[in-house]
Amino acid sequence: MPELGDREREGTIELLGVIAYGSISGFTRMAADSEMARDLVLKRALASMAVREFQSHEQLCDHIVALGGDPVAAMAPFEDAFEAYHARTRPRDLLEGMVKAYIGDGIARDFFVEISRYVDPAARAVIEQTGGLQADRDTIVAAVRRGIREDPRRGGPLALWGRRLMGEALTQGQVVAAQREALSELVLGLSHDRPGATLEEVGELMQRLTDRHQQRMARLGMSA
Amino acid sequence: MPELGDREREGTIELLGVIAYGSISGFTRMAADSEMARDLVLKRALASMAVREFQSHEQLCDHIVALGGDPVAAMAPFEDAFEAYHARTRPRDLLEGMVKAYIGDGIARDFFVEISRYVDPAARAVIEQTGGLQADRDTIVAAVRRGIREDPRRGGPLALWGRRLMGEALTQGQVVAAQREALSELVLGLSHDRPGATLEEVGELMQRLTDRHQQRMARLGMSA
Numbered sequence: 001m002p003e004l005g006d007r008e009r010e011g012t013i014e015l016l017g018v019i020a021y022g023s024i025s026g027f028t029r030m031a032a033d034s035e036m037a038r039d040l041v042l043k044r045a046l047a048s049m050a051v052r053e054f055q056s057h058e059q060l061c062d063h064i065v066a067l068g069g070d071p072v073a074a075m076a077p078f079e080d081a082f083e084a085y086h087a088r089t090r091p092r093d094l095l096e097g098m099v100k101a102y103i104g105d106g107i108a109r110d111f112f113v114e115i116s117r118y119v120d121p122a123a124r125a126v127i128e129q130t131g132g133l134q135a136d137r138d139t140i141v142a143a144v145r146r147g148i149r150e151d152p153r154r155g156g157p158l159a160l161w162g163r164r165l166m167g168e169a170l171t172q173g174q175v176v177a178a179q180r181e182a183l184s185e186l187v188l189g190l191s192h193d194r195p196g197a198t199l200e201e202v203g204e205l206m207q208r209l210t211d212r213h214q215q216r217m218a219r220l221g222m223s224a
Numbered sequence: 225m226p227e228l229g230d231r232e233r234e235g236t237i238e239l240l241g242v243i244a245y246g247s248i249s250g251f252t253r254m255a256a257d258s259e260m261a262r263d264l265v266l267k268r269a270l271a272s273m274a275v276r277e278f279q280s281h282e283q284l285c286d287h288i289v290a291l292g293g294d295p296v297a298a299m300a301p302f303e304d305a306f307e308a309y310h311a312r313t314r315p316r317d318l319l320e321g322m323v324k325a326y327i328g329d330g331i332a333r334d335f336f337v338e339i340s341r342y343v344d345p346a347a348r349a350v351i352e353q354t355g356g357l358q359a360d361r362d363t364i365v366a367a368v369r370r371g372i373r374e375d376p377r378r379g380g381p382l383a384l385w386g387r388r389l390m391g392e393a394l395t396q397g398q399v400v401a402a403q404r405e406a407l408s409e410l411v412l413g414l415s416h417d418r419p420g421a422t423l424e425e426v427g428e429l430m431q432r433l434t435d436r437h438q439q440r441m442a443r444l445g446m447s448a
Contacts, residue, residue, distance in 0.1 A: 024268065027255065027271055028255060028256070028258055028259045028267070031251065031252060032252070032259060034252055035256060040248070040295075040296045041296065043248060043252070044281075047248060047252065047278050047281075048282075051279070054275045057271075071264075072264045072265065075264060
């Protein structure tokens, strides 16, 4: 078990809790959205993305327990934010569902990789293994591009949809960050003796998240 | 690779196809139903049952490929039957969803174990590892019993619901069996040199399925 100070431990459990709840809610939504796919190859790609979320969820919960925390208690504070995100971004059809799976998974992965720089190596290792498989992402990207090629009128609204996903994710992320003190202290390096993020670095982090989002949108054939 | 005659191979691929489609459609429905659970322990149990279905699906597809078949083509003939089953048994709330997860998983497992007696050992091994985990089933059974204890008026309608699930499963099963000749030949031992089922044994098999269904209903605190 890693030796963490109380406050660092608390912040780490909060961080693992937010990712763990994000994973189980991502699992549920993505699995439900996979029902819209009639094409079995696509259905399997979406289902496989969802299953990876569940596996991440389990590993994150195991690590919360290893740190002496209770996974259900650790996840509870983040329920509202994720449920609000999903309620506000319910895909109306398969194309929207696929864009959400790809864009949402991407934003989450980027964020976790960024933030894992500020946690101890054991938690970092657990966080870094989250996220979907490249093969499934490739299947989804190809299907979205095909969908837009077949009906070019979908391109504009889907680009708006992608922007909205990013906007809602940032909104809910800020709600969470503002409420969780131990988590903010962890990122800012106030609860441990490794270097934390300066405010300038937090700004740069946001810029990188935005850049990578634009790259994903471009891969889907859309401008962000 | 197992050495099967053409007709046996065809029947085995049909059997793996029906189970593989049942697994992916079970995954999707069960994962979607897990969204109704607010209790995280329950949500995880339902999600875990769903994930097991997906893992079964992948292993079944791998074995179809190993036999020289195409999983998507092998599953296609069974899509309508499963979609009809799920459309006719859409849970209206979490209690119905949990009863469906437990009862449906149980009927499927019983059926697969019975039928795997008539296939070659390699396919049998793949089929036998399908189905949920005992710990998840126990969590679900306890939650259903608790739900009925808290609101005893739910008991009667839920027992009817359990009977309906069994009825719909048998109906769709018979539709499938009547349509798939190679599969029927496999079970009746007409396409290989191991003993097949006599008609009397098919009757006994149905009786065992019914008996075990009643045991599960009793475990939920209901009479079948």
